[in-house]
Amino acid sequence: MGRILLIGGIGAGKTSLKQMLMNEQVSYRKTQMLDFSQVFIDCPGEYLEIPRFYHVLIDTSHQVSEIWALQDATKPRTFYPPKFAKVFNKPVMGIITKVDLPKANVEQATSFLTYAGISEPCFQTSIMTGEGYDPLRMRLEALNGLQND
Ligand SMILES: Nc1nc2c(ncn2[C@@H]2O[C@H](COP(=O)(O)OP(=O)(O)OP(=O)(O)O)[C@@H](O)[C@H]2O)c(=O)[nH]1
Ligand SMILES: [Mg+2]
Structure with a gap:
């Protein structure tokens, strides 16, 4: 099964993205620790923002088939x-x-x-309009063979 590790700064939208894709209610709660679910591994933004935590991201990446790196479009x-x-x-x-x-x-x-160093195509998303979620769902299905109901 292809799991995905979500990385990005604090508030980049990792948990919201996961909630959208898992059809969960999108509600704000800061991620405090590594959060394992069947498809995603979500983590606190601190793991990217504070270099002494990089090793956690690197260790965790061994458990996934790909990594989704988020960048908040509003951050300079x-x-x-x-x-x-x-x-x-x-x-x-x-x-x-x-x-x-x-x-x-x-x-x-x-x-x-x-x-x-990310050469893959970049997806553009919004939890407000739902923009960009169809291609992500397709990517998930391809990775996991999930069935849409
Ligand atoms: N307008 C808008 N707000 C968003 C979007 N995605 C996330 N947000 C908001 O940004 C805030 C942070 O989102 P989270 O999904 O909790 O961010 P996170 O990356 O999980 O943050 P940490 O758990 O702290 O690392 C929340 O208030 C979300 O509602 C988006 O596409 N558009
Ligand atoms: Mg979070």
Whole structure:
């Protein structure tokens, strides 16, 4: 079974994205520790923002088939160090979140993800409009052979 590790800064939208894709109610609660579910491994944004936690992300990546790296489109900075995606021996997909907000700068977010060494296509998502979720659902199905009901 193909599990996915979600990484990204604090508030990037990892838990919301997971809730959307699992058809759960989208409600805000800060992630405090690694959170394992059948499909996703969600983690606190601190694990990316604080370098002494990088090893947790790297260790956890051994349990998944790919990594989804989120970048908040409204943030004028990134927490991904250059070529960070290359430390994982797994495919890393870029996801730009919060594209519905007026402050969103998709071009800048794309360049942050490129800087992080992510060459896969970047998906653009919004939990407000649902934009970008169909391609992610297809990706999930391809990975897990999940049936839509
Ligand atoms: N407008 C808008 N808000 C969003 C979107 N995605 C997430 N948010 C909001 O951003 C806030 C943080 O979202 P979370 O999903 O909790 O972020 P996280 O990456 O899990 O954060 P940590 O658990 O702290 O690492 C919440 O208030 C969400 O409602 C989006 O696409 N658009
Ligand atoms: Mg969270």
